[in-house]
Amino acid sequence: MSHLTSNSTTENKASHYDVVVVGGGAAGIATSASLLNRQPDLNIVIIDPANCHYYQPGWTLVGAGVFKAKQTVKPMADVIPKKATWVKHAIKYFKPAQNRVILSNNQTINYEALVVAAGIKLDWAAIEGLPQALGRQGITSNYSFELAPYTWKLVTQLQSGQAIFTQPTLPIKCAGAPQKALYLSADHWLKHHRLNNIQLGFYNAGDTLFGVKEYVPALMQYIRKYSVNLFYKHNLTAVDANSKTAIFTLTDSEGSQKNIEKPFDLLHVCPPQLAPDFIRNSPLADENGWLSVHSDTLQHTQYHNIFGVGDVCSTPNAKTAAAARKQAPVVAENVIHCLNGNNPTVAYNGYGSCPLTVEKGKIVLAEFLYGGKVSPTLPSWLNEGTQPSRLAWHLKHRVLPAVYWHGMLKGREWLAKPLLTQRKL
Ligand SMILES: Cc1cc2nc3c(=O)[nH]c(=O)nc-3n(C[C@H](O)[C@H](O)[C@H](O)COP(=O)(O)OP(=O)(O)OC[C@H]3O[C@@H](n4cnc5c(N)ncnc54)[C@H](O)[C@@H]3O)c2cc1C
Incomplete structure (x- = not known):
């Protein structure tokens, strides 16, 4: 080089x-x-x-x-x-x-x-007040290398209060990542007997929990397990760090909009992307x-x-x-x-995959093609389909980082052989 x-x-x-x-x-x-x-x-x-x-x-x-x-x-x-x-x-x-x-x-x-x-592009500046607020007052995001450790610090420190997780309009990279932050934080609070004192809200600018419907039932089990309040059509538009308030624009079924203010103790933001x-x-x-x-x-x-x-x-x-x-x-x-x-x-x-970390040690491994067609890589005797799996956690935790650094980035095309095009060119 x-x-x-x-x-x-x-x-x-x-x-x-x-x-x-x-x-x-x-x-x-x-x-x-x-x-x-x-x-x-x-x-x-x-x-x-x-x-x-x-x-x-x-x-x-x-x-x-x-x-x-x-x-x-x-x-x-x-x-x-x-x-x-x-x-x-x-x-x-x-x-x-x-x-x-x-x-x-x-x-x-x-x-x-x-x-x-x-x-x-991560468009942090599209949310008024956010760029200067990140990394303090309980405001964080796993979408940033610098801030992901702050998420963990906040999760370990929070004893009680309001924890808000946001998701902007799609497309975003790894559309499951805002939920992954929610589930893993909730799992920590549950295991440390704090979840009863923490109110969890997932505020989604869209109107579905996950784009491939086959995976939604397993995710909904965790939404119920962690008592998460789900809010759809709520788009984070501003943050007031001093008063620790998140401001959402809510669009109703007629298309009219109003602003809603929510106080928080922890705010995990997924930024708008373009x-x-x-x-x-x-x-x-x-x-x-x-x-x-x-x-x-x-x-x-x-x-x-x-x-x-x-x-x-x-x-x-x-x-x-x-x-x-x-x-x-x-x-x-x-x-x-x-x-x-x-x-x-x-x-x-159109293959894409999203390992949804629903708890520490378990993942719902979503794998699908264009049109949301479910397409698991592992053989069916190893694969737990649309259900949470310990093997999938092991894959994400131990196997995939090595596949990334030593396989993908070296041009070793494991399980990635290209298919012949069907289109007449
Ligand atoms: C929190 C989080 C969780 C995720 N989880 C998963 C997961 O579990 N599984 C999964 O498969 N994916 C996941 N992803 C998504 C995955 O990381 C991205 O899809 C992937 O990195 C995209 O690769 P890319 O090369 O297109 O973009 P990037 O890896 O972002 O690289 C883009 C490069 O372009 C460079 N660049 C920008 N502007 C210019 C310019 N003007 N001139 C030259 N170079 C420029 C940048 O410096 C950068 O190096 C996650 C992402 C995040 C943030």
Whole structure:
């Protein structure tokens, strides 16, 4: 791996690569590694300004005191594949007609093929008063590496009062994560005989507990077990840290809206999410701001040498690392075809997974394809289907972090062989 920093002598010269990868997160690193495993002499550059790479699925367990935050982070330099170049800058804008990207330092990079893996924007500022309130007055979020340890601190300290957990409008990454924080906190309070003194509220901007209906009955058992009050169509719009008040906008069945104020002792916020600004304002975006790709081949709908992978895509799958793990080999295979002047051949089927941590030691493992079709990976004799499972907890706690760091990020495509596309191209 070579690493070009702002001191590099090559800067400001236009450089040229076979493949430019935008973003060194879960999807960008996995795709780069899969590309290099297929064709080791490919000239690949990964462009990402971040110092660190995070295993975000671990943050739920940091917020529950099961992992330490340091188990979920590595220096970016340690995860960039050895044969790839890393340019530590942000992309400023795209010039797709010229096969070119422009970086924050105004450097130009030309490409034969472009892979966009820029993730999702966490829009903390969309909630009035929130950015300055995070990390104090009982206000936290497992959606941040810095704050997940504060969640655990608050959970262990709270003896009584009001605990509020929020979920914004979808799509968000890991749509189950706001509930996971709720269940694991409630489990701790139950086991420490405090739950009778803590009132739990789950305030959801949507109108369902989980998008795939087969998993809802098992989740509802836990809602009842922990005596959680469920509120739908309640969207968190402001936070007053001084008075410890959360302000929700409630939309009724006629569409009229009113504000509701709720006092809290602990507030776990899942921020609203949208496509990153430089994607939303680019010629690569669809009408909702996401990178506009075909849902099967992940090829851009307009530019044949551009592909998308991970949370940034317009595809209607669950935005998860599990989805990126299945998408990366598809994009790698199709990019190689594209570099050889051919059409894409393989397709992604919409697989996504959400390990719903309903208590410490048990998980309802939701796995599904496009259209919410349930699709378990484990054979039926091992798989507890839509019910809570100890084996699934073991998977999340012990197995999946290793699969992520040593499998997915190294381009080892375990249980992720791409399928041939059914579409005539
Ligand atoms: C609390 C929480 C719990 C989760 N739980 C699970 C789970 O249990 N299972 C699961 O499968 N998934 C889970 N996820 C979701 C999973 O982490 C994401 O879906 C996954 O990380 C998406 O990968 P990505 O590469 O698309 O985005 P990311 O991993 O976020 O990477 C995006 C990269 O793009 C870079 N970037 C941004 N802007 C630019 C720019 N202008 N130029 C260059 N680079 C840029 C960023 O620096 C970043 O490195 C969870 C997420 C959270 C937050």
